[in-house]
Amino acid sequence: MTTPPTEAAAVAVVYAIPVSIYLYRDLTWSTLSDVIWKSAQIAGVLMLLIFFATTLARLWTFEEVPQQIMAGLLAISSEPIILLLLINLMLIIIGMFMEDVSGILLGAPLLLPVAIQAGVDPIQFAAIMGVNLGMGLITPPTAPILYFAALIGRVGIGGMLAPTLVFVLFAYLPVVLITTFVPIVSLWLPTIVLGI
CATH class of the missing domain: 1.20.5 (Single alpha-helices involved in coiled-coils or other helix-helix interfaces)
Structure with missing residues (x-):
């Protein structure tokens, strides 16, 4: 149970x-x-x-804003790699300015049609959203998780900013790229559990 x-x-x-x-x-x-x-x-x-x-x-x-965004992104490029990079950029920007639940509620209906057009599985798109919005939560200008961590650790934001940006550049960004361009990373567990 x-x-x-x-x-x-x-x-x-x-x-x-x-x-x-x-x-x-x-x-x-x-x-x-x-x-x-x-x-x-x-x-x-x-x-x-x-x-x-x-x-x-x-x-x-x-x-019909999702259709307009899809048309705008497809006007830039119809290459799946470029579309995925644009989706990542939009999700990071969304994550910088709002918390993850609101980001999911706003970003999913807007960007899912573009992701499907780029050949991305919806489960992989969910993983891409989660990783990007998580990175946005620790990235300035708003960085709500960073401020929360500063309160808990009793450390100033200035002291946390440089190590956080190093972490984003060398740890988080590679995870974003792996999640985006290596589908098996986000699909292996649903494949085993759900048999899809």
Whole structure:
């Protein structure tokens, strides 16, 4: 029997509260209400972002924006390699300015037709989206994951920026290119599990 993600998250929260209070002693019963309030604020903001991103994605679909983007990209080049590089560039830019859920909701309906036109399997496109949006989350100007890591590590953004850009250049960028141009990397597990 499998546990749905929502129930698993609820169990994890119920487990984490006493562990944080009694084992790690980072949380007290008096500060628990502040933690719950801040968590509710963050969840509320994320829900609003998801709502508006979904609404915008549907509006773009009704206005045939994906078809216009596909026509524009195909006007630049019909070569699959160029199309995939353009898709990667657009996804990194989307990832730089919004978090991953909104990026997926906005980018998937816009770029999936172009990816299919370039001969990319939808499962591989999902992997390409995940890797690119993840890279965008640590890339300036907004870099929300970088700011979050700076808060946790109590380090200034200036001290993190140079190592992060080295990491992006020598670690993340090769992963993006491998995921994009070597389909077996993202398709081997679905092939084994789903038999596709």
